[in-house]
Amino acid sequence: FGFFLMYLMMYIVLPDRGQCNDLRFWIGFFALDCFVESFVCVWMGMGGYTDDNCLFPVMWIAHLVVALPYCICTVAIPAAMYSDDGKICREKVSVLYPLVPIYW
Numbered sequence: 001f002g003f004f005l006m007y008l009m010m011y012i013v014l015p016d017r018g019q020c021n022d023l024r025f026w027i028g029f030f031a032l033d034c035f036v037e038s039f040v041c042v043w044m045g046m047g048g049y050t051d052d053n054c055l056f057p058v059m060w061i062a063h064l065v066v067a068l069p070y071c072i073c074t075v076a077i078p079a080a081m082y083s084d085d086g087k088i089c090r091e092k093v094s095v096l097y098p099l100v101p102i103y104w
Contacts, residue, residue: 004038007031013093019085020093026080030073037066 008031014024040062047056080086 004031004034007034014089015093018089020089021085022083023077023080023086023089026073026076029069030077033066033069033073037063037070040066 007027011024011028011031014020014027016024040059044056044059044063046052047054047059081090
């Protein structure tokens with residue numbers, strides 16, 4: 001849930017036009033994915049703890065499905081961050097300074 005909040009705050013400060021479009025999309029998509037993933041993991045853990053034969057396998061598969069966009073964002077955010085537009089965007093929006101050290 002913490003990753004969701006961190007990326008949501010970055011998404012909010014990014015302008016929605018110009019050089020920041022690509023980076024803003026991937027950061028917002030990652031924030032949404034982290035939000036969903038946090039709840040799926042909790043439900044999966046609850047299903048395992050209560051030895052639920054239905055909830056655990058369903059949430060395990062949901063966890064895998066939600067993890068695919070997570071993996072895609074892991075590649076797409078640095079690609080957008082280090083593209084020419086991403087570099088210009090990070091220079092224009094000084095609040096994004098922590099993006100590089102936090103991401104890596």
